[in-house]
Amino acid sequence: MSGRFPTPMDVDSQSPPTKASEQKKAEPPKPAEPKVDEMNEEERKKYFAKKEKDAGNNAYKKKDFETALKHYHAALEHDPTDITFHNNIAAVYFEQKQYDDCIKECEKGIEVGRENRADFKLIAKALARIGNSYRKMEDYKQAKVYFEKAMSEHRTPEIKTSLSEVEAKIKEEERRAYINPELAEVEKEKGNELFKKGDYSNAVKHYSEAIKRNPDDPKLYSNRAACYTKLAAFDLGLKDCETCINLDDKFIKGYIRKGKILQGMQKSSKASAAYLKALEIDPQNAEALEGYRQCSISYQRSPEDVMKNALGDPEVQQILKDPAMRVILDQMQTDPKAAKE
Structure with missing residues (x-):
């Protein structure tokens, strides 16, 4: 590179800077202003337009908007x-x-x-x-x-x-x-009629429309969850129960429906917890008491049922790929007491 713009070099931080090094770090001189007299008409217009724009930008940054507008309009006059x-x-x-x-x-x-x-x-x-x-x-x-x-x-x-x-x-x-509670009630009644007739799939359609019309009514989700339970669409029913409970944590029907769905999914411990939540709200509720009783009985299954249920669980299937676990499985098959263990 030329001597005018030398490459700065690393220096010992403990050494005081020399005058020569200070000169090297000095800012290069700014370019000279262009000579307006030597410009043609087009160049002159663009030059003055840019100057006005730059002035406007400076004012804009300072939030001096009126001044900015004056400069921007002036720029337009020079170059429209x-x-x-x-x-x-x-x-x-x-x-x-x-x-x-x-x-x-x-x-x-x-x-x-x-x-x-x-x-x-x-x-x-x-x-x-x-x-x-x-x-x-x-x-x-x-x-x-x-x-x-x-x-x-x-x-x-x-x-x-x-x-x-x-x-x-x-x-x-x-x-x-789209929300209209009155129309939601009409759709709910249509769903109820179809539910009574056993037409669960069409009942779901009306309950879904009712939910769109009144999405904050927990009863509508509970009703649709009942339909999903009848259709064995347990995941969808469980989701509706959760929504229902989130909207009103004192709505006992939501916990009971959740318990029934979890029973259908053979998740007795979780179903039992849902029934207990219902019993916290109403200790004498017959449905909740019966559901909890059924869950308690399901814990007392035979060893064969325990093994059959275990073998149907994907997590257990993964565990049983271990040779050591296969030995335990063989013991369960030959010794009923081992299954209980």
Whole structure:
């Protein structure tokens, strides 16, 4: 390298810096200002536009938005073909919560950008800012439209995240708009009639519609759980019981249904715990007492039943791959007392 910009070298930290080394570390001289008189008309316009934009950016960083706007508008007067100035003006309006003005300025910028073949990233930026303005105004459907347009110009993680967020908002709005407790009651009664007739699959459809209409009613989940139990869809029924209990931890039917499902899944200890929860709420509840009694009896099974149940458990099957465990299994088969152990 030339002597003007030497490569700095490591020095002993205990040695005081010399004047020569201080000179080497000095900042290189700033480039000379371009000579405006030597520029053509086009270059002169862009030069002054950039100076105004830089001044506007400095004011924007200080949150002096009115001053920033003056400089950005001045930049536009020098060079009306640059989308960046429109984007910057829109950014100020956004900060000032003037969202309608922000949208209009972005639309102007997009028009100018299209006419002058601006970088697609700048077009995407303007479209995304329109989307953010609509989101601030809680018009999520319009926000979604513009985030999708921005994505078609230039995909970025930020725009993708914004799109996902407004889609979630739209979905939640639609869910809330659909809620109607009166219609939920109508659907529940239809489900009850079908349940009595033994048409469990169609009863599930009506209970599901009732839940959509009134998602905070624990009885609806309990009813659907009863249908799932009849259809042997134990996992779905158990999930509904959990939802039911989360909505109302004093709703005894939720614990009883949970106990019955767990019994059907041959999980007697967990079923017993569910019945005990029900008995905490009502110690005299006949269904809970009977369920708990049945779970207690199931613990007193014969050795053959114990072995049969164990062999059907995937975890036990994995354990029995061990040769030592096979020896124990053989002992269980030849000696009933070993099975009890």
